[in-house]
Amino acid sequence: MTPSDTSPKIARLALSTRSIAEVPAQAAKAAELLSMRGPGFSLRLDEATCIAMQMRLVHYPAGAKLFVAGDHTNTSYMLLILEGDVSVDTGVFVGAGKVDISVIGAGALIGELALLDGSPRSASCTAITPVIAAALSAGGLQRLLEQHPMVAAKLAIYIARSAGDRLRSLSEQLRMYDQLTASLQEEVNQLRASTAK
């Protein structure tokens, strides 16, 4: 094992991590969750198992910060949630002082884009319940590329698809904002007109 396998942050937050291969039931769960994805270029269970074998098991207590928005250190891993609930806070307000927070659970992938491009974390993720996750580091991805390139390709396609899903969801939010600002603008215009009378 090289030091890059476990980022300091995972180690600090989770107290200890170990190879998921040491816990076969969790390795099987990770593989099953990764293989449950759409048509074309999908990960077969044996391919998903290859990926799981490069992962490390991480436990977070309730309340732990998995990622902090804007953090540009320790961006070199992604997490597949195996058990528990995680709140994702993008820092975007959605009107009336409410912040856009979603809750995700088993099967969700977080931090996957930062793993690929080293960009800062885009959202803060907090464990609502105790959370068990499978972490794939940049080192793990590199080994996967070298040892099982076809599987690495399908994993990258899987990640690109997740990003596509999120792009569609954000575009939908933008359309809603569109309508909201248009109706607010109209109200402003009407109020101005009636004030001017």
Place this chain on the structure above:
Amino acid sequence: MTPSDTSPKIARLALSTRSIAEVPAQAAKAAELLSMRGPGFSLRLDEATCIAMQMRLVHYPAGAKLFVAGDHTNTSYMLLILEGDVSVDTGVFVGAGKVDISVIGAGALIGELALLDGSPRSASCTAITPVIAAALSAGGLQRLLEQHPMVAAKLAIYIARSAGDRLRSLSEQLRMYDQLTASLQEEVNQLRASTAK
């Protein structure tokens, strides 16, 4: 060549397509544009050339629709712009009746997410000038996966990174809408208060 190499739409719009390998200068350009990307997991020039070899050269006259938003047919290819300008219209209004339109040029990749997941085209893309593009079909990607899986993996990482860039840009737009709606809401409140007086 199998029929899946060229979608009916490309053929219809572009009148003719041919393997980019027949035009070495354009093949070299496609490879160079693909290899000009960030740190880690990057495509080397020889790897980008592998991808280019699976591409087909497409010519669009000015005014041609490359993609139409919502189109769920002919989603099985992406385009790398080699020459010319393309307007990308997401259909999202950005206030004052203005629609969010950006102009992209050489090096830009469009339609890459639909290629991976078969989702409908998310934006309408129109050639502003005559456009030369390199098209990669699902069939081409499949051959790449089989013949050069490491290169396919890096291409998928490249696509995921592009999606990450766009996610960040959309998040930024959402934050701007946030501020816009907050200030409009405040104006409505103030106008209401003054009207009630």
